[in-house]
Amino acid sequence: MGLPNKDEIEGKWDQAKGKTKETIGRAIDDEELEAEGRADHAGGKVEEGFGKARRKVGEAIEDVGDAIGR
Numbered sequence: 531m532g533l534p535n536k537d538e539i540e541g542k543w544d545q546a547k548g549k550t551k552e553t554i555g556r557a558i559d560d561e562e563l564e565a566e567g568r569a570d571h572a573g574g575k576v577e578e579g580f581g582k583a584r585r586k587v588g589e590a591i592e593d594v595g596d597a598i599g600r
Contacts, residue, residue: 541578
């Protein structure tokens with residue numbers, strides 16, 4: 531497994547930020563902040579998934595290149 535790329539890291543950050551907003555929104559009874567947190571969290575999951583897919587494609591291309599180079 532390779533190192534996480536920018537999309538994966540930003541996705542994790544957005545998920546954490548979203549969970550924090552969601553929790554604070556729930557605690558202070560701010561439905562708008564809670565909904566914004568859910569949206570940030572969901573968007574972060576999508577971004578992380580995109581980053582993982584991108585990394586796996588890159589790794590597969592490297593593996594093919596290594597196999598051809600033998």
